[in-house]
Amino acid sequence: MGNKLGSRRQVVDERYTRPQGLYVHKDVDHKKLRKLIRESKLAPCYPGGDECGCDHEECPICFLYYPSLNRSRCCMKGICTECFLQMKNPNSARPTQCPFCKTSNYAVEYRGVKTKEEKGLEQIEEQRVIEAKIRMQQQGLRDEEERMQKRLELSSSSTHIAAGEVECGSITVPSYRSPEESEEILSSQYSIRHSPQPTINRDDEFDLDPEEIMVMEAILRSIQVIFHNCT
Template sequence: MGNAALGEMVRPRPAVEERLTRPQRLVRQLSDLDSGRLRRLIRSGDLAPCFDAADDERAVECPICFYFYPSLNRSKCCGKGICTECFLQLMPSKASKAVHCPFCKTATYAVEYRGTRTTSEKKLQQEEEQNVSETKTRIRAQGSENR
């Protein structure tokens, strides 16, 4: 039951181990990190757990730290993946300004956690990346022809 809006299916979130609610590989100490808030965001499913790095073929790579994880957070602006620990390090401290998306440079950077991507979502992303690659190649070829 629950509060599903207009037939939207609500998936129950699996319980998250306590150790996965604490960052493990931070490069710099975050003096203003609110551990309680981070724990609540992870447990509620709004942020991905601080997973252990994976060697699994189903794992996805964080483009910032290059570790592989079972799943990643997604940028709200462009949908690119990022692990929770890299996201925490990108976020501004209380004294700094807002952060731009490291991928598409959108002015306000925010992420959401959607859980593990389905096979069709992975296939769609591969197709999009292939189209971008082909377009770049075509543009380079046209540029060299015009010289």
């Protein structure tokens, strides 16, 4: 895979053996960095471009294009040298996680410029990933549509049940009584309607106190009102 240069020194322009200013690198040992680049253990620090060239690769960290990138040993993802130095200083012994697959002890290797075969395989793999994501999104939309349909069906059925309960509640259920109970009710109603109204003997009015007469008349009117309402 790639143009493996091994320990052979590659001819690199001296200006590409040091960072190009993409980041501020304070703790970088420039002599060690120069040695790693000249021994083909790290990609040269080419200046990144904003537009994709014919044979350029995009760094997924800074989104700039370079003639070649380093390869992550864990997942083979590309990364430019300056982004790698920003994440893992060669002078630091502290372990670093891969920014792509989160594998510990992150390390890279330089394999040179990709061949056409490698680029073709990567394009096929990227196309498969894109198609898989599209299928997942479509499946998610179908699942969401089914859930919404079920919610609408449940809501509709609940509305029909509630309407049926209201209609049943408005129906007057007839009461069933025995003939004896009905006869007693009729006789009691008849006795109330036709009960004789109390009368006051006018001859005794003169023997009563005026206040008692007023009280009796008020009671009489109340009784008459009650009988009138009953009839």
